Amino acid sequence: xxxxxxxxxxxxxxxxxxxxxxxxxxxxxxxxxxxxxxxxxxxxxxxxxxxxxxxxxxxxxxxxxxxxxxxxxxxxxxxxxxxxxx
Numbered sequence: 114x115x116x117x118x119x120x121x122x123x124x125x126x127x128x129x130x131x132x133x134x135x136x137x138x139x140x141x142x143x144x145x146x147x148x149x150x151x152x153x154x155x156x157x158x159x160x161x162x163x164x165x166x167x168x169x170x171x172x173x174x175x176x177x178x179x180x181x182x183x184x185x186x187x188x189x190x191x192x193x194x195x196x197x198x199x
Contacts, residue, residue, distance in 0.1 A: 127162035135180040135184040139187050152188035155183060
């Protein structure tokens, strides 16, 4: 039985990669360098994903924005954790 809608796969691979690396940067903040590196990668790939979404009619723009936000939060945590532990 069909529910009436068809699920379209996301064609914006940089957006998916940005979200994945952004989410991985959060637990990686325990190793400060890992959180910083993955956060920077998530932000860069996220902006590439936003650029691709403009050509795809907005497909994956939210995923890319989520990756950028998670990457920024991961970088902020990686910066703050050593401050609180010292």
